[in-house]
Amino acid sequence: MARVVLSAFPMIDPQTYREVLDDAVDAPVEIAVAELGSTENLIEAAAGADAVVTDIDTPVTAEALDALDLRVVVRSAVGVDNVDVEAAAERGVTVTRVPDYCTDEVATHSVSLLLACLRSLKGYDDRVAAGAWSWETGRPIRRVSASTIGFVSFGPIARRAAEQLAGFDADLVAYDPFVEADEMAEYGVEKASFDELFDRADHVGVYAPLTDATRGMVDADALGRLDEDSVVVNVSRGPVVDADALLDALESGAIKGAGLDVLAEEPPEDDPLVGRDDTIVTPHAAWYSEEARDDLNRSAAADVGAVLNGETPEGKVDPEADWL
Template identity: 40%
Template sequence: MIYKVLFSDYEYASVEIEEKIIRKFIPDVEFIHAQCKTEEEVIEVAKDVDAIINQYAPISHKVIERLSNCKVIARYGVGFNTIDIDAAAEKNITVCNVTDYCLDEVSDHAMTLLLSLARKVPLFNQQVKGGEWDFKAGLPIFRLRDRVLGLLSFGNIARRVAEKSQAFGVKVIAYDPFISEEVARAYNVELVELDDLLHQSDFISVHTPLTDETYHMIGEEQLKLMKEEAFIVNTSRGALIDEKALIQTLHNNEIAGAGLDVLEVEPISADNPLLKMDQVLINPHAAWHSVEAQEELKIKTAQNVADVLIGIEPKYVVLPRKNKNT
């Protein structure tokens, strides 16, 4: 039997690492390489495949209902919002992600954005290169020690942000209805309700997965609860923040600024008002990346596929198969 494995899309120079790992366990395999952007493009190449490795292409209900033989959909990354989980469950397809490949990269990046905003580093750099030598251009600047960092979600990445920020003397609070007080206390973090976090925080760092329930969880109402001197950092998913509401809030100087590695629409459009705001840092969804993290992600994604196809429960499972004989 020859297994068919589809790469629905990928932004890497090659997928040799993935192919090598899968061939190690499944010698008879055909790899299909695509760069799908639409549902129709995925459907055209995926109808009879045994496995899909996915990055950004939409693996929607429309796509999944047309899959006749698929056993596993493995996504490059922690998030799985490109995949219709309910539709996969109906078709008895295992869905996998990789939850631990870039913990230091993303937490380091969140801290970098936070520190850059707090110390006004990009603004000072821009001012000096423009011929202005005046520290007052970045005022006000507040001492980091004893400021409050609020974490939206308290998973693996947020926990590392907590540890790293505490080294600067920052007090950390978190909102996560799925985490126990005992776990939070182990990291010297206080669990609070969302409104309390928004009221108290000098910095907010977003680490929540994107689901139907968390879409635009930070909107106009939530932004109005933030302090005028507060900053918000997002290294998770752009759609967790209502971008139109954020733009209006920043325009009105109702918060101090934002550090955004992710946006609702990527890449950002040339006419997006955020590009003209000096108090906003924008990165091209780069927080996850390092040479080591990319290689680890490719290895673990491929191993997820190999495990399912040879009948082993993969390590990283979002949705398991109920019946492995179908």
Template identity: 40%
Template structure:
């Protein structure tokens, strides 16, 4: 256990999911800013077991749990008498979390888009350049000793290209800033993006079909929802330019992988770079594995020390905010965050009701 104080009203320290630990007992992500709890005298500990789904025993009596891989379902909350204030996800996606069930239990679910923003934007640029320059194929030429084949792998330049971005949130706008030196034409498709945000980033808001037809490269950066599932399907891919490149750094099911493999095999599109897949790990029987024009990454292209510390600090800040009586900035269910039930829970935490909250408010 680290720190000293268990938050009043709870019986156990803040929990941290055990998937953060490697076989040697060290945090595989490095420094994720957990000392932020200790700086406020708050006790925290790793959960007793490494689980694929958080259990009621992992949650009951804890003020918060910081977690990465485990799912959170209605069963996770069954019989929890003293639920956490916050379940702080280390990352951006929350498709494995039953947010509605958490809200019904009075728990705020938070994510860490501020921590992942620049690392994901950087990874998107790296994958885009890697795919356009055929870096994966060129790496294999050297390893195979087939340098004579290098003229078959001429790359495509990014300068002056038209780049279409599906999903235009904060990470996508940061990606747009990274593209500025290449003097690209920016297109964005996002029905929830305020026009002023797109305009400020120099992007034109268009329909998915228009984006597919006009883009030299399409980069997927959207959340996975029922609206975006298989948004990039056979029809979308058929509408893309024959020389176009597709990059996915969001969630695998947004792209129909069977349709993508067929498009690459037929030459309907030129190249792809994928950090996420419909099934993870990607099955070795997938036709994408044998595709020479696909650059593959095991859902870790953005994993850097920068992301580790940024995500961790964001998750810690969400917990500290709630314990000080403030709604965390990146609460997923905003309707719940303004509800009487949540505000009643927060009211018990506000200074000067208890000393740690007084410190956290500063």
């Protein structure tokens, strides 16, 4: 009998795994649900397991992999920054992810954050609730079509956001060393170097995965290249943006605002970026729709089934991928 351990993380639905695995795998499959959240909990919960479906809060380390006898680690999301992919490959453990389950949702969320910040919607709502009724409380607001919007990384989510923004007639530029200029041009986007993007862009959306190379890449120097009307949106991972530098830029008035779906620490504890008038923070919810959650669970469960059947899973992570 194969044993599959699921994180008790709310986005993971045991009923869907039961349904998919009963249909996909001929042999009996035991499914257990456990609170993970740490290497120690993972080692204890996944003892004797063939597969573990993990959440963002659980580090899957070389230590954990040595203590277990897993066949597959499934990251129930797009990113795999909490999984030691190289260590897994060295031990013959397959790592999978679900790269496209929420492309439309995250793109839409990023555009929503951008527009809400640009149009000062949070400030207007707060001031109306406090008894004010004046368009001037949101000043200054600039026309979207007169702006240049930059994308840090240009993968599927950024591409979908570019498609959604096309109707606003803004100029679009992107930095991504792994995407050619002609491919960006298909989306009406001009390729730029990292420094050039921040020199040219009025507003910046961050879509980069968290890796050693991207950690803190949006730093004080990058933010210092923007102007006082600029908005920064982050829907990737919190640590891609230097939180202290972002706070400094907001407090000094060097930029207009920020729209953040991710933070350096989640959930936050006394994070000074939370509760500011010039910042909108959502609880790492950009991925969410009922359809996306169902897609996520079915795709991840199908990958578990594929490995248990001795097949190659759809979402297998290449340990030598350029973006890792």
